[in-house]
Every structure is written in C-alpha cells, then in structure tokens.
Amino acid sequence: MHEAGIAQSILDIAVNTAKNNSAGRITLVAVRIGKMSAVDEASLRFAFDALKAGTIAENAAFDYTEVPLRGKCLDCGAEKEFEGYFMNCPGCGSSKVSLISGSELEVSHIEVE
Numbered sequence: 001m002h003e004a005g006i007a008q009s010i011l012d013i014a015v016n017t018a019k020n021n022s023a024g025r026i027t028l029v030a031v032r033i034g035k036m037s038a039v040d041e042a043s044l045r046f047a048f049d050a051l052k053a054g055t056i057a058e059n060a061a062f063d064y065t066e067v068p069l070r071g072k073c074l075d076c077g078a079e080k081e082f083e084g085y086f087m088n089c090p091g092c093g094s095s096k097v098s099l100i101s102g103s104e105l106e107v108s109h110i111e112v113e
C-alpha cells in the first residue's frame, strides 16, 4: 500500500511548512493528486488520519482533489481528458499524446492557526 508513504510525505511537508511559518496548529491540508498516480483516496485518507495523531496536524481536515488525465495530441493538436492510461487521440487516432496533467502528487495548500 503505497498510500502510507505518500501520506507520510504529505504530513511532513505540511508540518515543516507550518513550523517554518511559526504556526501552532494545522487546520487543513489540501492535496492535488493526479489520476496517473493511481492513489486510492480512501486509503490515503485513512493513512493520513492514522499518521497525523499526536502531531500539530492532529485536527487537520484533509481536502483531496483528483486531477484528471489530460493529454494533447502531437499530431492534430486536440486536447482531451482521458479515462485510461493508454492514450490515443480520439480525433485522429494518433498515439503521440503528451500528458498535460494527471501526474500531480502535491500539497496544494495548508491552513494554519
């Protein structure tokens, strides 16, 4: 379950950011996770809740945003959202599609007090 490792990284980033800003408590941690990262939201939430106990993020809410897979066709220029990992352009069928978004794995912001 790689979500535990990701949750730990998210928590570390949030706690370090809060400490660098002399914040006492973290009230919200917002993350943006690309669909390509294949992260299970429920598992990530569960791991984060378990890890935050006893830290300054103990009462922090967890705001999860999934970033859809978007690609751009290098042959015809079409931009589209994709469901799967094997991307072919729906317009021309080309397999030369570059990923625009969907591989994010980041803490977008935190709220502290």
Ligand SMILES: [Zn+2]
Pocket (backbone or CB within 6 Å): 073, 074, 075, 076, 077, 078, 089, 090, 091, 092, 093, 094
């Ligand atoms: Zn195309």
